[in-house]
Amino acid sequence: MTTVLTQGGNAPLASARVTVEVTAPKALDVSGLLLTEAGKVRSDADFVFFNAPNGPGVTHRPAAGGAPDAITVDTGALPAGIEKVVVTASLDDAGATFAGTEPTATIRNADTGEVLVTFTPPRLTRETALVVVEVYRRGGAWKVRAVGQGYADGLAGIATDFGVTVDDSPAPPPAPPQSAPTQAAPTKAPPKPVTPPAVPASLTKVTLDKGRVSLTKGGSVSLEKNGKPFLAAVRMGLGWEPAGRGRNIDLDASCIAFDAQRNKVETAWFMKLSVFNGAIAHSGDNLTGEGAGDDEAITVHLDGLPAEVCGLVFVVNSFSGQKFTDVKNAYCRLLDAGSGQELVRFDLTTSEPSTGVVMCKLVRQYSGEWVMTAIGEYVNAKTARAMVKPAGAML
Template sequence: MTQGGNAPLTAARVTVEVTAPKALDVSGLLLTDAGKVRSDADFVFFNAPHGPGVTHRPASGGTPDAITIDTAAVPAGITKIVVTASPDEAGATFAGIEPTATVRDADSGQVLVTFTPPQLGRETALIVVEVYQRGGAWKVRAVGQGYANGLAGIATDFGVTVEDEPAPAAAAPVQAPVAPPAPAPVAPPVPPAPPAQAPPAPQFAPPAPPAPPAEAPAPSLTKVTLDKGRVSLTKGGSVSLEKNGKPFLSSIRMGLGWEPAGRGRNIDLDASCIAFDAKREKLDTAWFMKLGIFNGAIAHSGDNLTGEGGGDDESITVHLNGLPPEVCGLVFVVNSFSGQKFTDVKNAYCRLVDAGSGQELVRFDLTQSEAHTGVVMCKLVRQFSGEWVMTAIGEYVDAKTARAMVKPASSML
C-alpha cells in the first residue's frame, strides 16, 4: 500500500507486525467515532498487553513486536484501532529507519498487505496503520503520521491519561508515563508518644530524609490546553487548541508584530502562512501578493511596509473548519523583504487570537534576534484525531521572500 491507501481485510483476525533496522515498541489504541479512547484500558502496549479484541505480542526469537486484532471481538462503539510504533532506544528518531508494517491473517500467517511510509526525520513515534470499520466491513489504511513528542504525544492526542513519573534507567522515556504512577515515598509519621514515658520525639525519631528535588516534567509528556486561559509559550513549547477536552476555536487570527528600526531606512517585514499536506509538500501560501487561499479559509490582512502603528503589524485569519482535509500543517513565517537582518528589529512576536471575540489566547515573544533575513515563528499542526496544536519555533534562516521560506518551514513540521 502507499500512504493514504486502504484495502479490505479478508480475515477476521489479523496481526500487524512492525519491523525496522532497530528495535521498536508497538502499541494499539481502540478509538470511538469521536477519535478518542473510552478509557486508559483501550491503550494496549507491552505493559498492558490485553484489551477488548486487541492484544500485544512482544518481540521474541526473531518475531517482531505486533498487535493482533480480532474484529469479531472488538466491542460495539469501537470503530477504529490505530497501530503505533516508537524506537525502543531512548531519544532515537525514525530518521533512516523507516518501519514496515506487515498485516497478516492471524490464523494462517498469510500476508495481506504491507506498507512502508515515506522518508522520515525527527519523528520519535508513528501511527503506522489503522484498522477501521466502514459500512459494516473492516478495512486497513496506510497512515504514516509522525509525532515529534514520542508515544506520549500520540497517547494524549487520543485521550489517554499520561502522568509524569521518573522512568527506570533502562526504560524508554515513553514507557514509564503510561503505567500508573507509584505513590511518592513518604516518611512514616512518628507515632504520638505516651504522655508520661516517651522522651521528646526529636531524640529518637530519625530525621525524615530530604525530599528528592522535583523534576520538571518533560515537555513531550505535558499537554497544555486553553483550559486555564491565556498561554505564554517559550521556544519549542506547544499548546492544544482544545478546552475542556473539545475543540475550542473554529476561527483564529495569527497576529505578527515588530518594531521598526530606530534609525536608518524602515524595515519591510512580510508575514506569510504556508500550508502543507501530510507529506510536508506545500499546498499554497497566503502572503502580501496572494491575500486569500482555499476560498478564503486563510486570509492575509495586507502588507505593512514599516512596522509602524500600534497592535499587530500584519495578521492572518484562519477558518479552521473551512480548510480542506489535505491541509495538515500551517507554518507562519516572517521575512525581511528589504534584506535587513533581524538584529535590526525589536520586539518581534506572534500571538494567536480568537477571531470571534478578539481575545488573545497564546503569545510567543522572540527574546533574541539573529543576523538573518527570515524567521519561522510558529506552526499549527492538525493531529490525527483532528485536534490542532500550536508550537512556538523561533528559528532564523536566510530567506527574503515567502517562496524561499518553504523549504525551511517544511523541515520544521
C-alpha cells in the same frame, strides 16, 4: 525489502534518518527518549513528546491527516554520548489498556518514506504504556530492536524509569512566614550558588482550559477547551518594532499550507492575500512596522480549510534584507477571530543574523483537533517562496 521483526529481534538501519510511526485502533501518544550508555537521559531535555516536540537529533510529529504519531531520529545529529533512542507509546485515554489493541511500529526512511522494518508485539493485557522499539548504536553502526516491554503505570512510569523527572501533581502551598529571631544570627559566608534543577516534564497536554497560554520555543498548546474544539476561526497576529537610526524594516508575514506529505498546497502572503476561497486571509503588507498592535495579521477559518490541508506554518521574512538582529520585540500571537481575545502568545526573546524566521505551526491531529507549536527557527530567506522547504521540514 521490508524486514518484519519479532520481539527481541534486531535489524540494521539502511538510512541515517528514520521515522518510527506507531499505530493502534486507539488514540496514542508517541514519545522518544535519548539514553546514554547507562540507560538514562542526561536531563529532562532528552525526553521528546507532545509538550516538548524537539530534541537534539530527535523530533516528535503529531498525528495529522491520516498520518500517525511518530518519532524521527537523525542518527547523524545525535549528541556524543547518546547510545540509544527508545520509542514509546501510551494510550490517550487514561482508563484504557492495550489489551487486544497491540500497536504496530513502522520504521521508514525519513527522506523517501520507504518502509524498512515493522514490528507488532505479542498479545498485551493490562499495559497502558509500552517501549515499542529502540534505535541503538552497535559497533559504530545504528540498528533497530523490537522491544515490546509494557508498563501498567502509563507514560509517567516509562519516563521515570529512564531518569526523567515527572511532576503531574499540584504545587505544594507556600511555607508560612517565619517569625523574626530574638537574637541576631552569627554571620556566615554566603552560600555557593546552586544550579536550579530542570523543570519537571509535565505529561498533561496544554489546552486553553485555564485561559491564555504563553509559549516558549518548542512548546505546544491544543486549541481545545473542556475536551472540545474551542473555536473555528483564529487570527495569527505578528508584530515587531522598526529599527532605530531612521531605518525602516519591511517584514512580511505569510502562512504556508501543507498536506500530509509536507507538500505545499498554498501560500497566503502579501502577493496573494486570500486562498482557499477566503479560508485564509492576509491583512495586507506593512512596510515599516510602525504603529501599535499587530503589524500584519492572518485570519484562518479552520472549518473552511480543505481536507488535504494538515499543517499551517507561519513565517516572517525581511523583504528589505536587514537581519533579524536589527529587529526588536518580534512576536506572534493567536487570537479568537470573533472576540479578539488573545489565546496564545510567543515572544522571540533572541534574534539571529538571518532574514527569515519560522514562528510557529498549526497542525491538524488525527482526532481533528488543532495544535499550535512555537518554533522560532531562523533561516536565510527573504520571501515566503524561499521558506517553503525549511518550513515543511519543521512540520
